[in-house]
Amino acid sequence: MKKKRLIPILLLKNGWLVQSKEFCRYQNLGNPVAAVKRLSQWASDELIYLDISKDETYDLRRDDQGYQNRHSFIDIIKDVSTVAFMPITVGGRIRTLKHIKDLLSAGADKVSINSKALADKKFITEAAKEFGSQCVVVSIDVKIVNGEYKVFSNGGLVSTDYTPVEWASIAESYGAGEILLNSIDRDGMKNGYDINLLENVAEKVNIPVIACGGVGAWSHFAEALDKTSVDAVAAANIFHYSDQSVYYAKKYLYEKNYNVRAPDILSVN
Amino acid sequence: MDYGAGNIQSVYNILLAITPDVTVSNKLNDIKLATHIILPGVGAFGVAMDKIRNKIPLAILEDEIFQNKKPFLGICVGMQVLATKGYEFGEHEGLGWIPGSVKKVNADSLPLPHVGWNNINILRESPLLKGLDDKQDFYFVHSYKLVADNESDIVAKTQYGENFNSIVSRDNIFGVQFHPEKSQKAGRLLLENFLKLQVESR
Numbered sequence: 461m462k463k464k465r466l467i468p469i470l471l472l473k474n475g476w477l478v479q480s481k482e483f484c485r486y487q488n489l490g491n492p493v494a495a496v497k498r499l500s501q502w503a504s505d506e507l508i509y510l511d512i513s514k515d516e517t518y519d520l521r522r523d524d525q526g527y528q529n530r531h532s533f534i535d536i537i538k539d540v541s542t543v544a545f546m547p548i549t550v551g552g553r554i555r556t557l558k559h560i561k562d563l564l565s566a567g568a569d570k571v572s573i574n575s576k577a578l579a580d581k582k583f584i585t586e587a588a589k590e591f592g593s594q595c596v597v598v599s600i601d602v603k604i605v606n607g608e609y610k611v612f613s614n615g616g617l618v619s620t621d622y623t624p625v626e627w628a629s630i631a632e633s634y635g636a637g638e639i640l641l642n643s644i645d646r647d648g649m650k651n652g653y654d655i656n657l658l659e660n661v662a663e664k665v666n667i668p669v670i671a672c673g674g675v676g677a678w679s680h681f682a683e684a685l686d687k688t689s690v691d692a693v694a695a696a697n698i699f700h701y702s703d704q705s706v707y708y709a710k711k712y713l714y715e716k717n718y719n720v721r722a723p724d725i726l727s728v729n
Numbered sequence: 730m731d732y733g734a735g736n737i738q739s740v741y742n743i744l745l746a747i748t749p750d751v752t753v754s755n756k757l758n759d760i761k762l763a764t765h766i767i768l769p770g771v772g773a774f775g776v777a778m779d780k781i782r783n784k785i786p787l788a789i790l791e792d793e794i795f796q797n798k799k800p801f802l803g804i805c806v807g808m809q810v811l812a813t814k815g816y817e818f819g820e821h822e823g824l825g826w827i828p829g830s831v832k833k834v835n836a837d838s839l840p841l842p843h844v845g846w847n848n849i850n851i852l853r854e855s856p857l858l859k860g861l862d863d864k865q866d867f868y869f870v871h872s873y874k875l876v877a878d879n880e881s882d883i884v885a886k887t888q889y890g891e892n893f894n895s896i897v898s899r900d901n902i903f904g905v906q907f908h909p910e911k912s913q914k915a916g917r918l919l920l921e922n923f924l925k926l927q928v929e930s931r
Contacts, residue, residue: 462847712856
């Protein structure tokens with residue numbers, strides 16, 4: 461039987477990994493490659509790596525930690541791919557097919573597209589035709605406005621007219637292979653997923669939905685698996701501050717008989 | 730084999746972790762010198778076949794595989810193109826090394842693509858699976874499957890809405906629908922097993 465996926469998300473801002481709260485407050489965490497190596501050793505099912513920089517400046521600021529300083533996102537992904545023996549989805553400011561091709565060549569397995577897809581639906585189809593639907597994840601950021609779910613673009617800055625269900629269905633029909641569904645309201649709040657949002661979208665589309673936003677305890681993963689038909693549960697902040705976090709999250713779910721892979725620790729090389 | 734397929738970096742990375750003796754190439758000489766040949770692949774069947782025909786000297790490759798019996802492994806779309814025909818975005822000719830056709834997975838009400846970790850059910854012994862348990866999980870990401878004409882070419886199946894072929898093999902030719910390069914311990918062991926195959930072994 462296919463297992464539900466547990467996916468850590470890393471956020472990169474101008475060369476540093478950061479923790480995010482409500483899409484606007486960021487705290488520095490450290491080297492963009494070292495964290496990936498750890499997540500790989502903790503046998504993560506997958507990794508989502510999102511570049512949330514607002515410009516093209518990348519500087520790791522130091523090179524004394526066993527990793528070289530890098531000044532472009534592609535170079536960082538190349539480094540990441542040498543230590544990540546797991547599938548990687550890469551996203552952030554993807555605007556062209558050439559950019560996707562470069563990311564895949566650098567070692568990404570899938571790309572996550574957000575604002576460009578909202579601005580030009582056909583871009584989803586073009587990417588799917590060139591690289592296959594399985595490679596195209598459409599990321600959807602959602603915020604509640606006057607009691608209604610609305611899709612936002614440009615890193616949560618610009619409101620659109622779409623409801624998440626409408627937009628997810630359109631993305632599917634244009635060739636998206638997966639939906640990464642994120643709640644801006646829950647981002648960094650540690651109060652659990654927006655279960656209604658997840659279920660509304662997951663029951664409507666027939667492509668895998670990855671839940672994101674709000675996890676503050678392992679039980680929040682369980683809640684999403686219990687109450688919704690999402691295919692994967694993802695989180696960012698919770699995985700950062702404890703050793704072997706992914707291992708323990710999996711262990712929690714596995715011992716409660718959730719349909720996940722057994723926890724494991726890998727020694728790479 | 731380098732033929733412009735998207736993600737070969739990760740296949741290269743894991744092979745390099747196993748042996749220093751890895752080359753990414755489509756050059757005639759390298760194909761002749763190789764002891765083992767791997768065809769990775771992502772994307773659509775037709776696009777992959779076009780690139781393979783344009784970039785790879787197929788006559789030479791076929792010599793090495795059918796005359797010299799070099800072990801060959803196709804991964805994901807690299808496995809699918811072993812079939813005679815593919816039906817993704819129209820009908821396309823495949824390599825035809827494993828008689829069969831490539832069709833959409835009949836996932837029933839489950840989402841497609843089939844993305845994530847799923848287990849194999851082993852139907853017959855294979856040197857690729859040495860040291861691996863039945864029910865071992867591997868990482869899949871695909872919407873199409875290889876339907877083999879001959880039962881004897883099927884090594885393992887995987888359940889997702891239907892029972893599709895996740896490993897096929899015929900003589901020195903092997904194909905896996907999942908991504909061993911992304912399947913951590915089990916994937917690495919499978920690749921190590923493949924690299925241990927000798928030219929004359931089956």
